[in-house]
Amino acid sequence: MKEACGVFGVFAPGFDISHLVFDGLFALQHRGQESAGMAVSDGETVTVVKDMGLVTSVFDARTLLSLAGNLALGHVRYATTGPSTWQNAQPVFRSVGNAGFALAHNGNLTNVEELADAAGMLPGIVASDSELVGELVARAFPLVDHVGDGVDPDLEQALLAVLPQLEGAFALGLVDATHLVGVRDPNGFRPLCLGRLDPRPDAPDGGWVIASETPALDIVGAHLVREIEPGEMVVVDAGGPRSFRPFPEARVEQKLCIFEFVYFARPDSRLLGREVHAARRRMGERLALEAPVDADLVIGVPDSGVPAAEGFAARSGIPFGQGLVKNRYIGRTFIAPTHEARVDAVRRKLNPLRESVEGRRLVVVDDSIVRGTTTRQIVRMLREAGAAEVHLRVSSPPFRWPCFYGIATPDRGDLLAANQSIDEITRHLAADSVGYLSLEGLVASIGEPGEGFCSACATGIYPTPVPAPYLRRLGELAAARP
Numbered sequence: 001m002k003e004a005c006g007v008f009g010v011f012a013p014g015f016d017i018s019h020l021v022f023d024g025l026f027a028l029q030h031r032g033q034e035s036a037g038m039a040v041s042d043g044e045t046v047t048v049v050k051d052m053g054l055v056t057s058v059f060d061a062r063t064l065l066s067l068a069g070n071l072a073l074g075h076v077r078y079a080t081t082g083p084s085t086w087q088n089a090q091p092v093f094r095s096v097g098n099a100g101f102a103l104a105h106n107g108n109l110t111n112v113e114e115l116a117d118a119a120g121m122l123p124g125i126v127a128s129d130s131e132l133v134g135e136l137v138a139r140a141f142p143l144v145d146h147v148g149d150g151v152d153p154d155l156e157q158a159l160l161a162v163l164p165q166l167e168g169a170f171a172l173g174l175v176d177a178t179h180l181v182g183v184r185d186p187n188g189f190r191p192l193c194l195g196r197l198d199p200r201p202d203a204p205d206g207g208w209v210i211a212s213e214t215p216a217l218d219i220v221g222a223h224l225v226r227e228i229e230p231g232e233m234v235v236v237d238a239g240g241p242r243s244f245r246p247f248p249e250a251r252v253e254q255k256l257c258i259f260e261f262v263y264f265a266r267p268d269s270r271l272l273g274r275e276v277h278a279a280r281r282r283m284g285e286r287l288a289l290e291a292p293v294d295a296d297l298v299i300g301v302p303d304s305g306v307p308a309a310e311g312f313a314a315r316s317g318i319p320f321g322q323g324l325v326k327n328r329y330i331g332r333t334f335i336a337p338t339h340e341a342r343v344d345a346v347r348r349k350l351n352p353l354r355e356s357v358e359g360r361r362l363v364v365v366d367d368s369i370v371r372g373t374t375t376r377q378i379v380r381m382l383r384e385a386g387a388a389e390v391h392l393r394v395s396s397p398p399f400r401w402p403c404f405y406g407i408a409t410p411d412r413g414d415l416l417a418a419n420q421s422i423d424e425i426t427r428h429l430a431a432d433s434v435g436y437l438s439l440e441g442l443v444a445s446i447g448e449p450g451e452g453f454c455s456a457c458a459t460g461i462y463p464t465p466v467p468a469p470y471l472r473r474l475g476e477l478a479a480a481r482p
């Protein structure tokens, strides 16, 4: 699975804030490592700096000093639609008359073709769904002006006109010269929260922050005010935040991506008022009840498999230990685009601790299995290091369906659990046994009602209409089958 993206924005009157946005993006780096960017307003002009690479390679002290302004928006990207190129790095900028706005998007729209058709756009005029939203909002400025009700054309009004047309997953941040805006789609697939910077000597009025995850608030010294609600648009300006509900009430129903709890979010994030690390630990405890095994040592696949491994060990009574060491200076393995490169990337990233695993019957806890490439490689490494048995335990349900909501998953044909039984998966991975956490177990571990989550990649039940290109692809796959 490829990551979602990260969005971070600050409005702090009288205070240059580019270094705060740098820190916020740095805290969200796990959500996207392909490109980073920042749009800063000095009250009149919006300036965008973006480039390919990590936050620390895109911004240095000199660049940050040159970005003067007290209103800014940042983005870290993992390409889920559109290629990973400089052109597609965000924030996206659009000029409107003498002014302009910038947009940062986390998620995937599911009705891109329909929107582009309806707007009369030729194929290729926009390179990604985020560009498309920017283009639609830019076009909506004059439309709003023609309503004739005396409303000035502005970002707020353009968004109110465009947002109801969008379907799918979109946690958006926007800035123009004087406003910071945060939007969550009606299902709230991706997280977005509102924070407050307390007044301090160099920023006597304090300020407001929007962020994909709460640790980005912590790092800049802001406190969580609340999560932006599904279907809500929050506009922050000199008067403080105002809340709007641009979507029809019938469309608003929370469906937070359940994999934010399993995998995507940082362990120190708080989602729905709950700490992610504690939920992951409970997933492991529950897994020990649902898929017990006789073994000598429980190890976790770093990093997100470790809390669940601790939980498994605590509940099963099997000792917990470290069996795999992670090289901290390498990105996540699925950055590698091809199968061969992925295999090499696993070797570069993980190495077994021979004395810990030799002769032992291991329980190896991981958060998910997608293609199985990484997992198969881990099992082989542990066996080569002398493990007597390798029992895989997965702290999420089998991943059987692709995601359309901002996570780049392989074609259904490449999803291991979509095509094989547990016995076949066990043989394919060369493990001694494989056990998954049930969806019910996952929901119970989080402690929130299951209806509040999207779990479509496990169930195939999508909260929004399935996009037309995928329906066509499913037809092709079915026709190709013998």
Ligand code: SF4
Binding pocket: 189, 257, 258, 259, 260, 402, 403, 404, 405, 406, 407, 454, 455, 456, 457, 458
């Ligand atoms: S399909 Fe899966 S990965 Fe995608 S939003 Fe839903 S739960 Fe998350």
